Amino acid sequence: MLETAAQRDDGPLLARVRDRIEAFASQYPARFAIVVFAVLNIIWTLLFMTPLATRGDEPPASFIDALFTAVSVICVTGLATVDMATHWSPFGNALVLVGVQVGGIGVLTLASLLGMTVARRLGLKQRLMAAGDTNPSRVRKGVVKEGQAIRLGDVGGLLKIIALSVLTIEAVLILLLLPRILLEGVPFWDALYQSVYYAFMSFTNSGFIPTVEGLTPYATDPWFLGVIMLGVFMGALGFPVYFVLLRNLKHPRLWSLHVKLTLFGSLGLFVAGGLAYLVLELGNADSWGDADFGQQLLQSLFMSTMSRSGGFATHDLSELNNSSLLVTDMLMFIGGGSASTAGGVKVTTLMILFLAAIAEARGRKSMEAFGRRIPSDVLRLAVSVVLWGATIVAASTILLLQITHEPLDYVLFDVISAFATCGLSTGFTHGDLPWAAKAVLAATMFVGRIGSVTLAAALAASQTQQLFTRPEERPIVG
Amino acid sequence: MLETAAQRDDGPLLARVRDRIEAFASQYPARFAIVVFAVLNIIWTLLFMTPLATRGDEPPASFIDALFTAVSVICVTGLATVDMATHWSPFGNALVLVGVQVGGIGVLTLASLLGMTVARRLGLKQRLMAAGDTNPSRVRKGVVKEGQAIRLGDVGGLLKIIALSVLTIEAVLILLLLPRILLEGVPFWDALYQSVYYAFMSFTNSGFIPTVEGLTPYATDPWFLGVIMLGVFMGALGFPVYFVLLRNLKHPRLWSLHVKLTLFGSLGLFVAGGLAYLVLELGNADSWGDADFGQQLLQSLFMSTMSRSGGFATHDLSELNNSSLLVTDMLMFIGGGSASTAGGVKVTTLMILFLAAIAEARGRKSMEAFGRRIPSDVLRLAVSVVLWGATIVAASTILLLQITHEPLDYVLFDVISAFATCGLSTGFTHGDLPWAAKAVLAATMFVGRIGSVTLAAALAASQTQQLFTRPEERPIVG
Ligand SMILES: [K+]
Ligand SMILES: [K+]
Numbered sequence: 033m034l035e036t037a038a039q040r041d042d043g044p045l046l047a048r049v050r051d052r053i054e055a056f057a058s059q060y061p062a063r064f065a066i067v068v069f070a071v072l073n074i075i076w077t078l079l080f081m082t083p084l085a086t087r088g089d090e091p092p093a094s095f096i097d098a099l100f101t102a103v104s105v106i107c108v109t110g111l112a113t114v115d116m117a118t119h120w121s122p123f124g125n126a127l128v129l130v131g132v133q134v135g136g137i138g139v140l141t142l143a144s145l146l147g148m149t150v151a152r153r154l155g156l157k158q159r160l161m162a163a164g165d166t167n168p169s170r171v172r173k174g175v176v177k178e179g180q181a182i183r184l185g186d187v188g189g190l191l192k193i194i195a196l197s198v199l200t201i202e203a204v205l206i207l208l209l210l211p212r213i214l215l216e217g218v219p220f221w222d223a224l225y226q227s228v229y230y231a232f233m234s235f236t237n238s239g240f241i242p243t244v245e246g247l248t249p250y251a252t253d254p255w256f257l258g259v260i261m262l263g264v265f266m267g268a269l270g271f272p273v274y275f276v277l278l279r280n281l282k283h284p285r286l287w288s289l290h291v292k293l294t295l296f297g298s299l300g301l302f303v304a305g306g307l308a309y310l311v312l313e314l315g316n317a318d319s320w321g322d323a324d325f326g327q328q329l330l331q332s333l334f335m336s337t338m339s340r341s342g343g344f345a346t347h348d349l350s351e352l353n354n355s356s357l358l359v360t361d362m363l364m365f366i367g368g369g370s371a372s373t374a375g376g377v378k379v380t381t382l383m384i385l386f387l388a389a390i391a392e393a394r395g396r397k398s399m400e401a402f403g404r405r406i407p408s409d410v411l412r413l414a415v416s417v418v419l420w421g422a423t424i425v426a427a428s429t430i431l432l433l434q435i436t437h438e439p440l441d442y443v444l445f446d447v448i449s450a451f452a453t454c455g456l457s458t459g460f461t462h463g464d465l466p467w468a469a470k471a472v473l474a475a476t477m478f479v480g481r482i483g484s485v486t487l488a489a490a491l492a493a494s495q496t497q498q499l500f501t502r503p504e505e506r507p508i509v510g
Numbered sequence: 511m512l513e514t515a516a517q518r519d520d521g522p523l524l525a526r527v528r529d530r531i532e533a534f535a536s537q538y539p540a541r542f543a544i545v546v547f548a549v550l551n552i553i554w555t556l557l558f559m560t561p562l563a564t565r566g567d568e569p570p571a572s573f574i575d576a577l578f579t580a581v582s583v584i585c586v587t588g589l590a591t592v593d594m595a596t597h598w599s600p601f602g603n604a605l606v607l608v609g610v611q612v613g614g615i616g617v618l619t620l621a622s623l624l625g626m627t628v629a630r631r632l633g634l635k636q637r638l639m640a641a642g643d644t645n646p647s648r649v650r651k652g653v654v655k656e657g658q659a660i661r662l663g664d665v666g667g668l669l670k671i672i673a674l675s676v677l678t679i680e681a682v683l684i685l686l687l688l689p690r691i692l693l694e695g696v697p698f699w700d701a702l703y704q705s706v707y708y709a710f711m712s713f714t715n716s717g718f719i720p721t722v723e724g725l726t727p728y729a730t731d732p733w734f735l736g737v738i739m740l741g742v743f744m745g746a747l748g749f750p751v752y753f754v755l756l757r758n759l760k761h762p763r764l765w766s767l768h769v770k771l772t773l774f775g776s777l778g779l780f781v782a783g784g785l786a787y788l789v790l791e792l793g794n795a796d797s798w799g800d801a802d803f804g805q806q807l808l809q810s811l812f813m814s815t816m817s818r819s820g821g822f823a824t825h826d827l828s829e830l831n832n833s834s835l836l837v838t839d840m841l842m843f844i845g846g847g848s849a850s851t852a853g854g855v856k857v858t859t860l861m862i863l864f865l866a867a868i869a870e871a872r873g874r875k876s877m878e879a880f881g882r883r884i885p886s887d888v889l890r891l892a893v894s895v896v897l898w899g900a901t902i903v904a905a906s907t908i909l910l911l912q913i914t915h916e917p918l919d920y921v922l923f924d925v926i927s928a929f930a931t932c933g934l935s936t937g938f939t940h941g942d943l944p945w946a947a948k949a950v951l952a953a954t955m956f957v958g959r960i961g962s963v964t965l966a967a968a969l970a971a972s973q974t975q976q977l978f979t980r981p982e983e984r985p986i987v988g
Contacts, residue, residue, distance in 0.1 A: 312912055354918055355911035362904060389894040408886050415893060416867040426840060433833035434790055440832055440919040 069106070069482050072138070076102035076131055085124035093119070096470050097463070103474045105131035107481035108373055110239030110343035110455020111446070113463045113470055117244045128240060129232055135481075136236030136267070136373040137198055197274060198235065201266060205231035208259045216249050234263030237373040239343020239455035251346040252327060257334050264342035265302070268368030269294060289404045290380065294369045297379035298340075301363060305336030308359045318351035339363035341374030343455025350458045354441045357458065361444055364452040365421065375453030375480055377421045384414040420483065425451050428476045435469045436460075446473070451480035547584070547960050550616070554580035554609055563602035571597070574948050575941070581952045583609035585959035586851055588717030588821035588933020589924070591941045591948055595722045606718060607710055613959075614714030614745070614851040615676055675752060676713065679744060683709035686737045694727050712741030715851040717821020717933035729824040730805060735812050742820035743780070746846030747772060767882045768858065772847045775857035776818075779841065783814030786837045796829035817841035819852030821933025828936045832919045835936065839923055842930040843899065853931030853958055855899045862892040898961065903929050906954045913947045914938075924951070929958035 056064055079085060080098035093101065093114065100113045105128050114120075120128065209227035218226065229242040241247065250256035273291050280286040287295075309332035313321045320331040331346060338344050339360045349357070367376015387399040388411050399406040429447045433440065438460055446460040450473045461473060534542055557563060558576035571579065571592065578591045583606050592598075598606065687705035696704065707720040719725065728734035751769050758764040765773075787810035791799045798809040809824060816822050817838045827835070845854015865877040866889050877884040907925045911918065916938055924938040928951045939951060 312908070353912060354915065355908045358904070358908055358911060358918065385893055385897055388890045389897050392890045392894045408890075411889060411893065412866045412870045412886075415863055415889065416870045419863055419867050426836070430790070430833045430836055433836060434831060437832065439917050440836065440922065441917060444918065 066482055068138070069478070072106050072134065073099075073102050073478065076106055076127060079127055080124065085121055085127060086119060087121050087124075090119055096467050096474075100470050100474050101128075102131070103477050104455070105238070105240075106135040107375075107453050107477045108132050108136045108236050108238040109375075109450060109453040109477045109481070110233075111450055111457055111461045111473065111477070112240070113461065113465065115244070116240050117242060117246075125229075125242075129229065132232055132236045132238040132240070133198075136238070137194055194271060197278070201263075202231045202235050205235060205259060205263045209256070212250070212253070212256050212259075230260065231263060234260045234342065234344070235267040235373070237264055237267045237341040237343065237368065237375075237453070239338070241344070247344060247346050252323075252330075254330055257330060257346070260342070260344055261334060261337045264337050264344070265298070268341050268372050268374035269298065270369030270372030270374075272371055273369055289402055289406075290370070292402045293380050293383050297383050298369065301340060301366065301379065302333070302336055305339060305359065305363050306333040308332075309335045309356055312353055312356045312359065316351075316353055319347050319353075319356075335360070336363065338456060339454065340366065341368045341376065341452060341454050343449075345456055348459075349445075349456060350442065357441055357445050360456065361448045364448045364454045364456070365425070367452045367454075375451070377418050377452075381414045381417050384410055385418065388414075421451065421480075424476060424479055424483070428472055431472050432469055435466055435472070447476060450476040453477060453481050544960055546616070547956070550584050550612065551577075551580050551956065554584055554605060557605055558602065563599055563605060564597060565599050565602075568597055574945050574952075578948050578952050579606075580609070581955050582933070583716070583718075584613040585853075585931050585955045586610050586614045586714045586716040587853075587928060587931040587955045587959070588711075589928055589935055589939045589951065589955070590718070591939065591943065593722070594718050595720060595724075603707075603720075607707065610710055610714045610716040610718070611676075614716070615673055672749060675756070679741075680709045680713050683713060683737060683741045687734065690728070690731070690734050690737075708738065709741060712738045712820065712822070713745040713851070715742055715745045715819040715821065715846065715853075715931070717816070719822070725822060725824050730801075730808075732808055735808060735824070738820070738822055739812060739815045742815050742822070743776070746819050746850050746852035747776065748847030748850030748852075750849055751847055767880055767884075768848070770880045771858050771861050775861050776847065779818060779844065779857065780811070780814055783817060783837065783841050784811040786810075787813050787834055790831055790834045790837065794829075794831055797825050797831075797834075813838070814841065816934065817932065818844065819846045819854065819930060819932050821927075823934055826937075827923075827934060828920065835919055835923050838934065839926050842926045842932045842934070843903070845930045845932075853929070855896050855930075859892045859895050862888055863896065866892075899929065899958075902954060902957055902961070906950055909950050910947055913944055913950070925954060928954040931955060931959050 053064075077095075077099045080093050080101050081095065083092045085098075086092055097113050100111075101116075103109070104111050116128070206224075206227045209230050210223060213223040213226050214220065216223075226242050229240075232238070233240050272288075273294050276287055276291045284292075306329070310328055313319050313328070313332070315321045320328055323331070334344075334346065335356075340363050349360075352360075365376055366382050367378055368374020370378045370380055383401075384399065384406065387401055387406065391397075391399045398408065399411065425444075425447055428451070429440075429444050432438075432443050432447060436443065442458040442460040445456070445458045448454070449456050450461075465473075531542075555573075555577045558571050558579050559573065561570045563576075564570055575591050578589075579594075581587070582589050594606070684702075684705045687708050688701060691701040691704050692698065694701075704720050707718075710716070711718050750766075751772050754765055754769045762770075784807070788806055791797050791806070791810070793799045798806055801809070812822075812824060813834075818841050827838075830838075843854055844860050845856055846852020848856045848858055861879070862877065862884065865879055865884065869875075869877045876886065877889065903922075903926055906929065907918075907922050910916075910921050910925060914921065920936040920938040923934070923936045926932070927934050928939075943951075
């Protein structure tokens with residue numbers, strides 16, 4: 033025993049640092065995630081501020097623009113206060129590409145890591161086990177044994193698996209995009225760069241665009257838009273879903289409840305959103321409302337996919353009906369799947385609320401879905417996440433309304449887009465915004481990205497024992 | 511036994527009708543409430559359409575304006591598509607005054623009635639018992655015995671108590687307002703009419719105004735505005751709160767949890783709302799932002815009180831900063847106390863959500879407040895009520911944006927005002943709105959008023975037994 037302790041103290045510096053980090057990460061997983069994310073954002077801000085990052089003819093980025101871009105990149109949001117296609121040098125563009133991968137995959141990993149370290153003390157390993165489990169009958173109750181918990185050291189292996197599958201999917205997307213871009217007459221190396229850029233941006237749900245002309249050349253192209261939609265949709269499902277699908281794609285009976293809820297919710301929102309845009313934009317000549325039906329359908333479904341975190345747009349969103357903008361606000365706020373590159377309060381969170389209302393209406397004791405009973409403490413977590421999200425959005429919107437006096441239609445849209453790291457914009461977010469407004473938006477992006485993941489983990493971790501029971505009393509509700 | 515049945519069949523028609531109604535009311539309390547409310551609205555619509563209701567020089571009200579006014583009056587909302595001060599004859603004005611009393615007190619009674627009939631099958635008599643109970647130690651668990659349930663016949667007595675206390679409070683308000691109006695040089699009978707009108711409108715949280723000049727003569731008067739605020743604030747507390755306060759005003763230790771939550775929440779929102787308006791309107795010369803501090807404080811607190819269902823306004827709300835409008839949206843959506851004349855999702859509902867988040871953050875097993883434990887099924891009810899409210903507001907706003915293309919700032923404001931029967935308006939609601947827009951707003955008022963009361967009762971009533979238990983599984987949230 034004593035020997036081991038001495039060994040540790042005398043060990044190489046790196047090992048000791050790792051031990052320290054490991055201790056911190058496992059004791060305060062939520063704070064650890066926040067620190068890692070904050071450090072990433074600071075590094076990227078400093079790098080974007082160097083003269084090396086901007087093009088030769090541009091002055092170095094100001095602090096606030098560098099900060100905004102860094103946060104937008106690391107949080108895979110896609111909002112911009114500078115022209116992303118012309119402002120940055122090749123080094124700056126490399127920062128963007130690496131940043132979205134680190135930010136996108138990093139959150140995936142951190143989320144899983146958090147789920148696991150938290151699990152150690154709580155038996156909430158179930159959270160991930162249930163989601164990644166291949167055999168529904170193996171779903172457990174109660175506290176998981178200490179020995180089953182995964183330590184920081186094991187995360188390396190997990191990261192490898194995630195990175196490998198992410199890069200594989202992105203490679204497929206590149207292969208699907210490259211011929212289409214070449215067909216447009218773009219030289220090979222430019223086309224390769226653009227297809228890598230689009231593949232990364234769609235799968236990580238970032239939504240930045242590599243060229244000045246943006247999506248214009250492909251704005252009506254089913255192939256190009258279809259591939260982008262596929263990348264965004266898959267990226268928004270989340271790691272626990274891939275994990276199950278990779279192993280049991282052909283055996284839906286073995287899918288976990290989390291997978292079924294996420295797939296059902298995502299497809300449902302995809303179709304419902306598409307229908308809403310189709311109906312609301314019908315006849316609007318400023319968007320796609322007077323195109324032929326096939327185009328209307330394509331654009332509506334594209335918009336529906338991009339709302340829930342993709343962030344690409346084929347049209348000037350300020351030209352859409354403001355009813356469509358409100359629908360987009362709602363879709364963005366919901367966002368994608370848990371532990372995914374998408375933002376928002378998450379599909380399953382919303383579904384838990386509706387399942388609770390359904391159970392209440394049917395007079396059932398528990399929430400139920402796909403033949404499974406959902407424990408009622410999950411509802412409390414879902415309520416906390418939504419309440420926290422609504423509070424952030426409300427506070428940020430009030431501040432920005434007060435700073436800019438711009439219409440609520442546009443301010444609310446860009447705030448929710450920032451919160452849910454969606455990146456769509458009505459034009460409210462631009463370079464001439466006051467310093468304070470950019471800072472509020474950057475803070476909203478940061479809190480929005482780090483929040484729902486760490487909040488859920490932090491809340492789940494703070495279980496305290498209570499030795500007495502208070503008398504019960506029932507207030508009137510509604 | 512046989513004799514009794516025969517006696518019933520041969521009894522007077524009235525008694526048989528009463529029996530039928532009683533059976534329907536106790537079996538389907540929620541449907542009963544909806545039918546009563548719908549019938550009231552139809553009667554008032556027809557009456558408002560008669561030539562007798564409009565002034566001699568005005569044409570009879572159109573169907574849609576009569577419907578809108580009827581719904582606005584019966585639901586004590588206060589929105590108007592005609593000039594309420596000039597459009598109606600003395601008979602029309604009498605309809606308005608009687609309507610708000612029937613609507614305001616009617617809902618109080620119906621809500622209590624529902625709480626009690628529902629209780630019979632559910633043990634949810636606790637809901638009202640707990641709220642009206644004078645002795646916290648008497649709080650019960652489990653199902654209340656059949657014999658304790660209150661039948662429709664008992665409601666007459668309850669209605670008498672409510673009507674008596676309502677009329678007493680309104681009489682006090684009249685006595686406080688009359689001298690101030692006389693001081694303005696208004697002839698005695700006009701002044702009496704106006705003070706009755708204002709007293710009714712403030713205590714029932716209706717917010718209609720009897721004169722063309724509106725609140726202008728008293729727009730800066732602390733006495734007049736103070737009395738109106740008092741009336742609105744008391745009206746918004748709700749019957750279960752008066753019930754306890756009347757009996758134990760001086761013994762806060764005996765107050766029920768519902769009373770404490772409602773008072774704490776109402777005062778908290780009053781102060782927080784006032785502070786928000788004070789800060790956000792500071793320096794806005796178009797509202798009260800450049801008045802002296804006393805006036806700024808008075809106007810901010812007045813606005814804070816009126817937002818949560820009063821509906822009176824001293825200023826043109828479209829001149830307020832749109833940050834203030836969003837704050838108002840939030841306050842209106844929350845609304846007043848349960849079983850009160852105020853609308854919204856109710857103060858306790860919101861507090862349950864926050865108590866759930868606090869319990870989650872502190873890692874407690876149950877929600878707690880004022881030394882009491884709140885059962886977790888209350889959270890499910892609260893989530894259902896808020897989800898239902900948000901869905902109504904979202905659907906109505908999307909429809910009205912699509913119909914009118916007006917800015918979201920104004921449309922959302924008037925929709926929430928209609929939903930929460932608040933009656934404040936930015937000017938979006940006016941006589942020249944398209945037919946469809948008026949219909950959507952009227953439907954929103956009706957659903958908003960009848961909804962949270964009957965929804966809570968209906969949901970609580972639909973308890974079904976389940977004889978099997980499904981396997982438990984835990985999806986990832988956030
Ligand atoms: K994005
Ligand atoms: K009102």
